[in-house]
Amino acid sequence: MIKGIIGKKLGMTQIFNEQGQVVPVTVIQAGPCVVVQRKTTEKDGYDAIQVGFVDANGGKRASKAEKGHAEKKGVAPVRVLREFKIEAADAAKPGDSVLVSQFEAKVKVHVSGTSKGKGFAGVMKRHNFKGGRATHGSMFHRAPGSIGGSSYPSRVFPGMRMGGQMGNVQVTVRNLEIAKVDLENNLLLIKGAVPGPKGGYVVIKQEA
Amino acid sequence: MNIIDKLEQSLLRKDLPKIGPGDTVKVHVKVREGEKERIQIFQGTVIGIKGGGMRASFTVRKIASGVGVERIFPLNSPIVDKLEVLRHNKVRRAKLYFLRAKLGKAGRLKEIRQDA
Numbered sequence: 001m002i003k004g005i006i007g008k009k010l011g012m013t014q015i016f017n018e019q020g021q022v023v024p025v026t027v028i029q030a031g032p033c034v035v036v037q038r039k040t041t042e043k044d045g046y047d048a049i050q051v052g053f054v055d056a057n058g059g060k061r062a063s064k065a066e067k068g069h070a071e072k073k074g075v076a077p078v079r080v081l082r083e084f085k086i087e088a089a090d091a092a093k094p095g096d097s098v099l100v101s102q103f104e105a106k107v108k109v110h111v112s113g114t115s116k117g118k119g120f121a122g123v124m125k126r127h128n129f130k131g132g133r134a135t136h137g138s139m140f141h142r143a144p145g146s147i148g149g150s151s152y153p154s155r156v157f158p159g160m161r162m163g164g165q166m167g168n169v170q171v172t173v174r175n176l177e178i179a180k181v182d183l184e185n186n187l188l189l190i191k192g193a194v195p196g197p198k199g200g201y202v203v204i205k206q207e208a
Numbered sequence: 209m210n211i212i213d214k215l216e217q218s219l220l221r222k223d224l225p226k227i228g229p230g231d232t233v234k235v236h237v238k239v240r241e242g243e244k245e246r247i248q249i250f251q252g253t254v255i256g257i258k259g260g261g262m263r264a265s266f267t268v269r270k271i272a273s274g275v276g277v278e279r280i281f282p283l284n285s286p287i288v289d290k291l292e293v294l295r296h297n298k299v300r301r302a303k304l305y306f307l308r309a310k311l312g313k314a315g316r317l318k319e320i321r322q323d324a
Binding site: 016020182 | 210211212215216219238240262263282284285286287
């Protein structure tokens with residue numbers, strides 16, 4: 001089975017490593033998770049497992065559709081579902097648990113999550129443009145400046161960096177090191193920052 | 209208590225004595241030289257404690273051959289092997305940065321005696 005799990009970002013803190021150095025870590029409540037559905041090439045066109053993040057309140061707030069889906073597979077209702085691609089020969093079946101025990105300290109993982117939304121942001125915030133000077137009669141402050149020539153090409157090139165929605169998109173941070181695995185409380189301590197707010201859901205994957 | 213607080217609580221060092229600003233302390237520091245590890249002693253006055261919980265650190269000031277030397281230690285760091293409080297001094301503020309401007313006898317602090 002591919003090494004992956006769903007987690008909930010709890011926040012950041014710091015710990016000491018063996019050399020006595022301070023390491024900034026993000027604490028992630030990783031699971032316990034459960035396999036809800038096995039997708040196969042014959043039936044679904046690809047091989048994957050659908051994994052659910054086991055609710056603390058036993059799926060009390062799950063919708064009817066979510067309850068129905070879980071009931072059909074014979075597992076407790078879960079609200080957060082994610083898919084992980086697996087090999088066709090994989091023996092994973094609904095009801096199998098997915099735990100932090102698959103990870104160990106020092107390995108590199110990729111963490112994906114939805115970044116914090118910043119709303120409609122200007123070019124200075126969104127693309128790190130420099131802007132103009134604030135004083136001395138300057139009338140050019142946070143504007144983008146020229147976005148292209150008027151006679152030629154007489155159009156704006158696609159992909160021109162401008163203001164717009166910033167954040168609230170899926171972001172993957174690759175090669176983050178696992179600082180510590182807490183099997184007892186299902187916690188993963190990952191070195192560095194991960195996308196999203198506290199309480200946001202992230203997917204942690206270890207590439208083979 | 210939330211999970212992060214609990215986690216930090218479990219990582220805090222409980223073997224160190226409580227220190228306050230003005231205390232004269234002896235800090236046993238682990239020093240790594242290549243493969244070997246030895247203990248170095250840094251003795252001086254605690255002139256401030258910063259932060260709390262896992263982030264707490266303290267500053268120790270001493271006069272070494274006429275030059276003021278300050279060293280900042282993370283309170284929960286494993287590099288602090290042992291911490292000894294030699295005496296408690298009477299101080300009226302939390303940060304004793306004014307000691308930096310005092311030379312010689314002017315930089316002395318009055319001891320608080322626990323007996324009596």
